[in-house]
Amino acid sequence: MEYLNYDSTSASSISDDNGIANSSDVEDEESPLAHPLPMPLPPPSVVCFQHCVRGRNIFCTAMPSTCPSCHQTLRVDSFLLPPLCIFAPWTSSLTVPCSIVLRTTSGSFLREYNGFEDLHVGISDSNGAVTHYSEDGMQTDAYWEECLSVTVDHSPAVSRCRSDRPAPGVAGDSSRENQCGWDNMISMFKISWRKTIGTRGYCERANNCFDFVWAFVTDYCKQFGDPKTALNLCRTKDCFTEHHFLPVVEKALKFNQLIIGVERDGVLVLENIDNGQ
Numbered sequence: 001m002e003y004l005n006y007d008s009t010s011a012s013s014i015s016d017d018n019g020i021a022n023s024s025d026v027e028d029e030e031s032p033l034a035h036p037l038p039m040p041l042p043p044p045s046v047v048c049f050q051h052c053v054r055g056r057n058i059f060c061t062a063m064p065s066t067c068p069s070c071h072q073t074l075r076v077d078s079f080l081l082p083p084l085c086i087f088a089p090w091t092s093s094l095t096v097p098c099s100i101v102l103r104t105t106s107g108s109f110l111r112e113y114n115g116f117e118d119l120h121v122g123i124s125d126s127n128g129a130v131t132h133y134s135e136d137g138m139q140t141d142a143y144w145e146e147c148l149s150v151t152v153d154h155s156p157a158v159s160r161c162r163s164d165r166p167a168p169g170v171a172g173d174s175s176r177e178n179q180c181g182w183d184n185m186i187s188m189f190k191i192s193w194r195k196t197i198g199t200r201g202y203c204e205r206a207n208n209c210f211d212f213v214w215a216f217v218t219d220y221c222k223q224f225g226d227p228k229t230a231l232n233l234c235r236t237k238d239c240f241t242e243h244h245f246l247p248v249v250e251k252a253l254k255f256n257q258l259i260i261g262v263e264r265d266g267v268l269v270l271e272n273i274d275n276g277q
Contacts, residue, residue, distance in 0.1 A: 047083050050081035061259075094128035099152060103119065111256060130143065148249065185219075185223075197211070
């Protein structure tokens with residue numbers, strides 16, 4: 001799986017004329033949170049329930065009045081499996097802080113993504129702002145509207161900003177020195193990247209967005225990783241892709257198959273389907 005350029009059209013980005021911000025300007029960069037952020041929309045969902053036959057899963061976008069299988073009236077006490085919502089695995093980066101995030105290079109995951117298109121990958125900070133690398137250089141977007149996420153196993157030494165910040169209305173020091181460990185780690189990595197690997201320029205095959213994120217993950221594991229975690233056991237990009245990216249991508253593909261079938265037929269009746277969305 002290859003991860004290529006993402007052309008950000010819906011989120012604000014910051015970079016210099018060469019596509020790479022000056023290494024001495026980390027503290028002076030305009031925050032991507034300087035502009036109001038939208039309220040994240042809930043991901044699409046389908047309803048699943050079992051009624052007349054155990055293991056026969058009925059999927060729909062709205063609850064019918066009668067069972068599509070036995071045509072009996074649905075009552076609260078008649079379900080073998082009560083109705084539950086299966087949500088799409090993608091969401092706004094604003095809801096998945098301190099994560100590795102993936103999004104499509106164009107279009108949407110919903111109905112459009114089939115597993116063959118290239119994905120773009122970045123790093124979300126504690127506010128959901130995403131730092132990523134493309135042909136335009138290293139940039140920070142205020143948010144990605146629709147993305148899959150891979151949670152990083154945080155060491156106790158790497159605090160997350162949300163738990164460190166004072167409650168609303170309570171005074172607190174917002175200086176760079178008191179920034180949370182995760183965000184500070186991103187800032188330090190950006191400086192290191194600009195001075196070393198970033199000087200080579202973007203290369204679709206050898207220095208792309210995945211190489212950028214992989215370098216960050218490698219640094220993270222060296223400094224804070226638990227040797228026993230699966231994240232730290234992945235020593236190659238192929239291993240990381242297989243164990244961390246492919247599972248969330250497969251969930252997106254499964255959900256698309258599900259919702260397309262429901263929309264096509266109005267309701268979908270399947271036997272013994274894996275509901276582990």
